[in-house]
Amino acid sequence: MNWILKKVLLTVTLIVAASLSAQASESLRIVSAANPSGTWYIGMGAIGKVYTTMNPGTDVTMLPGGGATNPPRVASRAADLGVAENSILTAFRNGTDPYRAPGKGLATIINLQDRINYQIVTPVDSPVKSLRDLKTMKNLTIGVGSTGGSTDKIFRQILKEYGITYDDIRSNGGMIVTNSFDDIANMVKDGQVDVFAWIGPGEAWFIVDISGSTPLKFLSVEPEIANRVAANMGIHVGTLPANFYKGAVGENITTFWDTNVIFVRDNMSEDTAYNLTKAIVEGKEDIARANPSWVSIDPAIAWKDNVFPLHPGAEKYYREKGFLK
Numbered sequence: 375m376n377w378i379l380k381k382v383l384l385t386v387t388l389i390v391a392a393s394l395s396a397q398a399s400e401s402l403r404i405v406s407a408a409n410p411s412g413t414w415y416i417g418m419g420a421i422g423k424v425y426t427t428m429n430p431g432t433d434v435t436m437l438p439g440g441g442a443t444n445p446p447r448v449a450s451r452a453a454d455l456g457v458a459e460n461s462i463l464t465a466f467r468n469g470t471d472p473y474r475a476p477g478k479g480l481a482t483i484i485n486l487q488d489r490i491n492y493q494i495v496t497p498v499d500s501p502v503k504s505l506r507d508l509k510t511m512k513n514l515t516i517g518v519g520s521t522g523g524s525t526d527k528i529f530r531q532i533l534k535e536y537g538i539t540y541d542d543i544r545s546n547g548g549m550i551v552t553n554s555f556d557d558i559a560n561m562v563k564d565g566q567v568d569v570f571a572w573i574g575p576g577e578a579w580f581i582v583d584i585s586g587s588t589p590l591k592f593l594s595v596e597p598e599i600a601n602r603v604a605a606n607m608g609i610h611v612g613t614l615p616a617n618f619y620k621g622a623v624g625e626n627i628t629t630f631w632d633t634n635v636i637f638v639r640d641n642m643s644e645d646t647a648y649n650l651t652k653a654i655v656e657g658k659e660d661i662a663r664a665n666p667s668w669v670s671i672d673p674a675i676a677w678k679d680n681v682f683p684l685h686p687g688a689e690k691y692y693r694e695k696g697f698l699k
Contacts, residue, residue: 402646415436419664420661420668423664424661439453446477458635461607467681481682481688484636485635485636486670487670487679489575491575499589508536518550519553519555532595555578559581609631635680648691649687673697
C-alpha cells in the first residue's frame with residue numbers, strides 16, 4: 375500500500391472516529407421539575423428514555439427546573455428541551471408576570487393536550503369558606519409551592535381580581551408558604567396550613583395523601599373573576615370533576631384548566647427535532663406507562679393550539695405522517 379493511500383485511509387479513519395465520538399457524547403439536556411416524584415420529572419424522564427432507545431449513541435441529562443424557569447433556560451440555550459403550561463409560555467412570550475420582558479428563542483414540538491386543573495383546597499375545619507375571606511381573616515397560612523411557579527403565578531392573579539395581595543395576607547399576620555408540595559402536605563396534616571393550591575393533571579399525589587387523614591373542601595372561583603383571570607392568562611375556565619378524591623370535590627367548583635407543552639430551543643437542528651417528535655409520538659405508550667396523565671398524547675392534535683410556532687423538524691414529522699395537511 376503506497377503512502378498516499380495510507381494517508382487517505384488514516385484521514386478517513388480519524389474523521390469517522392471523531393464523528394462516532396461526537397455522536398456518542400451527544401447529550402440532550404432536559405429541564406422539567408425540581409421534584410423527582412412529580413409528574414413532569416417522571417414524564418420527561420420517560421421521553422428521554424424513548425429518545426435514547428430510538429437514537430443509539432445519544433444520552434440524556436436531566437436538569438432541575440420548574441414551570442416559570444423552564445422557558446428562559448431553554449431560550450438561553452442552557453437546555454435543549456423543556457415542559458411548561460401554555461399559560462406560562464404565553465407570559466414568557468408577552469413579558470408579563472413573572473417575566474420582565476418578552477421572551478423568544480423557543481419552538482414547539484408537541485402539545486400534550488393533557489387537561490391540567492387548578493385546585494384550591496382547604497381543610498374542612500378551616501375557617502376559610504371562600505376566597506374573599508383571604509382579604510380580612512387573621513393569621514392565615516397559604517401554601518402555593520415555589521415562588522414564580524405556575525401555581526403561585528395563577529394564585530396571585532386570582533387574588534388580584536379579588537383585590538387581594540400577598541402583602542394584605544401578611545399584614546393580617548398571615549404567611550405565604552413556598553415550600554415543596556410534599557412539605558405543604560405534611561403541614562396541612564399537622565394543622566399548619568389553612569389554604570393551598572396546585573395545578574396539575576388528575577388527582578394530585580399529595581392531595582390524595584392529605585385526604586386520607588384530613589377531610590378537605592375545594593374552593594370555587596367566582597365566574598366573573600374566573601373569566602377575567604382566564605382572559606389575562608390564556609387559560610380556560612372549567613369545573614373540577616366532582617368525583618375527584620372519592621367525591622370530596624362535589625359539584626360546581628369553578629376553576630381553570632390548561633395544557634402542557636413540550637418545547638425546544640428554536641435553533642435545534644431539524645433532524646434532532648424530527649427525531650424527538652418521532653420518539654414521543656411512537657413511544658407514547660411507554661411514556662404513558664411512566665406518567666399515565668400523558669396518555670393524552672395524540673399526534674392528530676399535538677401540533678395545535680401552541681403559543682410558539684412548531685419547530686420545522688416537528689412540522690416535517692407531522693406532515694410526513696399525514697397528521698398535518
